[in-house]
Amino acid sequence: MAENSNKTKLLSYVLLAAGIAGLAFALVLDFSGSSAGFRGPLLVAGAIVFLVGLYFFPTVEHHRSIINFIFLFPLLFTFAVTVLIPLALGIVYSFTDWNGIRLTGFVGFSNYATMFKDPSFVWSVLLTFLFVIFNMVLINVIGFMLALLCTSKMRGINFFRASYFLPNLIGGIVLGYIWQFVFNNVLIQITSKWGMMNSILANTKTAFAAIVVVYIWQYAGYIMLIYVTGLTTVPKDVLEASQIDGANALTTLFKIKIPMIASTVTICTFLTLTSAFKQFDVNMALTNGTGSVADFMGSYLTNGTQMLALNIYNTAITKNSYALGQAKAVLFFIILASVSIIQVRISNSKEVEL
């Protein structure tokens, strides 16, 4: 026993020393600007060897703390590098003249001032709000009606549920192109008989409606599933009691079912709100934001169907204005956070009233 613990002790110290040595050597190479190809693997190996050494560290009272550290480390490390550090940097960059690689100085609020003077950006913001309102209302209403349909006693219910949900499995890019085909090649054959020779994607207003339709097609099945689960939690005896009391289907729906699934409504509203705000893939694949607007704030616009997420992407990646794009992204974050918090507050207060 004693010999065994001595061996572990030795192993632990050797590993810790080797790990620190590896890390230190790799870091020295990094800071000295060496281009030795093994410095990266050495750094990673050093860190892993150090953690293993830490694991074998001969202690009883601190073993639990060491395990806690080792268990938390991987996720926290990746989270910090991919989310926390870029978020902090991003907020700083929005006040500078950052070009995606380096920056030369702070510019105060001038990025923010620029974007509010840009009619195409203001258009994107307003369009996004319109899109969110349309989708929040329509997806919830349609999803709820489909859920009522799918909880009624009709035949083949599993098939219907699965086929309504199916579009949600497909990524926005692919289904955006599929619908582009539907609008440009299939629907046009029908509408041309009525004298509409252009695709509905060619007109800004109808193209916007098309994005709304496609997004509902993608998302309503998912929201339906959540409402189905909510509706099945409504106790059967309550429904029976209301039937015995002579309540008709509509009264049961509005006075019993909907109030009893208020928390489900909150969840679905939140989901549709945040996902519609962040919509990017369908927007990009279906219209890529194009569409003409004759006169908005005194300018002619060509980004008639461009929503906020796509506007940010195009500002930074296509037009190469990284600092401006980042400032728009920070504003996007602020809007999304405030709207979500307000929505949750309102829903919670309503739930309490009920």
Add this chain to the structure above:
Amino acid sequence: MGMKKSSKIIFTILGTIVAIYTLFPFYLVVLNTFKNANGIVANPVGFGGVSFSQLMANISAVVNNSNFNFWYAFGTSVIITVLSLVLLALFGGMAAWVICRNKTKWSTAIYMVFIASMIIPFQVVMLPLISTFRDVSQFIGISMLQSIPGIVFAYCGFGGAMTVFILTGFIKGIPYELEEAAAIDGCSPEGTFFRIIFPLLTPVITTVTILNGMWIWNDYLLPSLMLGQNGKVKTLPVAVQAFVGSYVKQWDLILTAALLAIVPMIVIFLVAQKQIMNGMVEGAIK
């Protein structure tokens, strides 16, 4: 009684109409991959011009296309998704267990940061993320952009918050007496986690894996930014985008590419339909 029967028929008719609407685009995709470009333009809805040899010709034209490179993109997507899901389940489980079973200021603070971060949209971190990864690559000499390990690393970071949130909720419900009994029997804390807690997490890890898997497999923006539109490494959605960009309006090829991109997901859905639908709902409710 008669009233009920008629409403049943009306419901079934309504349901069928909606089902036709939701499935119609899929029908068009499958149908038109059996046609050549002229056949699609002539009649995209009917069966005219359909032939099996044309389907084969379309598939081989798309699969061997250098912009699409289907098998390579498919393999890349599979590796990225599977690695990310395994690591998220493992690291997420470990982190959630520590957060749940240590009521210290630190663990509460970490949990709060995770929860709060779920509202952060990808757009606000994507630009500095790319530059951070580029700097890290140059500093340590391992490519984080245009590499599979880099993307898996990023998915662990982005998926971590939701994974920990759902897993913590589940671990709270596991009786602590189990762990105390194991400790009395001389089980180490890490042994307790891997032998007792982790196996109990199976149902909730299924939920988390479905939620993360749907998102990672279909994600376009992150891989397109990290890998580049025309980089060497491509995931399936990036490959579709690159392919469509180079073959504007060639619908026979574009629809075949779309079909190849959606078939894997449909197959998985047919096999694990119940688990996927339940998982998506449970993830939302929690």
